[in-house]
Amino acid sequence: xxxxxxxxxxxxxxxxxxxxxxxxxxxxxxxxxxxxxxxxxxxxxxxxxxxxxxxxxxxxxxxxxxxxxxxxxxxxxxxxxxxxxxxxxxxxxxxxxxxxxxxxxxxxxxxxxxxxxxxxxxxxxxxxxxxxxxxxxxxxxxxxxxxxxxxxxxxxxxxxxxxxxxxxxxxxxxxxxxxxxxxxxxxxxxxxxxxxxxxxxxxxxxxxxxxxxxxxxxxxxxxxxxxxxxxxxxx
Numbered sequence: 001x002x003x004x005x006x007x008x009x010x011x012x013x014x015x016x017x018x019x020x021x022x023x024x025x026x027x028x029x030x031x032x033x034x035x036x037x038x039x040x041x042x043x044x045x046x047x048x049x050x051x052x053x054x055x056x057x058x059x060x061x062x063x064x065x066x067x068x069x070x071x072x073x074x075x076x077x078x079x080x081x082x083x084x085x086x087x088x089x090x091x092x093x094x095x096x097x098x099x100x101x102x103x104x105x106x107x108x109x110x111x112x113x114x115x116x117x118x119x120x121x122x123x124x125x126x127x128x129x130x131x132x133x134x135x136x137x138x139x140x141x142x143x144x145x146x147x148x149x150x151x152x153x154x155x156x157x158x159x160x161x162x163x164x165x166x167x168x169x170x171x172x173x174x175x176x177x178x179x180x181x182x183x184x185x186x187x188x189x190x191x192x193x194x195x196x197x198x199x200x201x202x203x204x205x206x207x208x209x210x211x212x213x214x215x216x217x218x219x220x221x222x223x224x225x226x227x228x229x230x231x232x233x234x235x
Contacts, residue, residue: 022054024062028072032109035073039166040111045069070115075123077105077112083132091140092229096221098133099158103217106162113163116155141232150228157224161217182208 020026030051034043045066049056063069081101084094106112121127130151137147168178189197189204200207210216 022052022058022062024072026052027059027063027069028076031069031073032076035109035111035115040114043069043073043111043115070119071121071123073109073112073115074119074121075125077109078121078123078125078129080105080108081125081129083129084136086132086135086139088139091136092225094136095133095140095154095225095228096218098136099154099221099224100217102129102155102158103162106158107165110166113159113166116159117163121155137228140229142228143231143233146228146231150224154224157220161220 027048030048031043034047034051043066045056045059045063048069049059052059063072083098083101084090087094106116121130133151133154134147137150138144142150186204186208189200189207192201194201210219
């Protein structure tokens with residue numbers, strides 16, 4: 001049917017772009033982006049919702065609260081960890097390799113250590129990480145109780161290392177600034193009363209060596225692994 005000249009032409013209705021549905025995965029993606037770009041304190045339900053172009057109420061249909069969001073971020077990070085297969089002959093080196101891999105992923109998400117403090121990671125990938133470390137420990141003959149406590153102690157050590165690094169990074173401590181601080185700290189130790197602090201003075205250089213880099217982490221890993229090895233029953 002032809003349109004008569006006096007009939008107005010209805011304007012075409014604008015086509016709305018379909019909005020990508022909100023999912024738990026998208027929420028975790030947004031939270032991790034905020035974590036890396038702005039730090040842990042910026043990761044709130046409100047700010048995550050803003051990053052996704054929605055309101056906080058929409059998030060609660062997928063994530064119960066901030067504590068669950070922390071768990072989900074930790075589990076996403078655990079999914080990226082590539083831990084070695086179990087070899088009883090190499091269990092000590094494998095345990096140290098697993099510790100380095102966990103630290104690598106923690107470093108990839110500055111601020112994640114803050115989310116891990118005080119948490120018992122219960123996500124599937126986090127539990128699989130614990131399972132793999134237990135398998136390595138048991139392959140080495142570490143007693144049950146020692147192995148059980150080790151998979152609590154080891155993440156605490158790694159988290160503390162990553163947290164210290166994230167604090168320094170957030171404070172904008174440049175490598176040259178750290179070198180100046182270490183020099184000042186060494187001088188301070190050397191200025192102490194030798195009658196009261198003879199060993200601190202004598203070891204001032206050693207105590208201020210390896211303040212940056214991986215030296216201290218490798219030392220801590222070696223101490224932990226050697227301590228666990230000493231608990232393995234001898235035939």
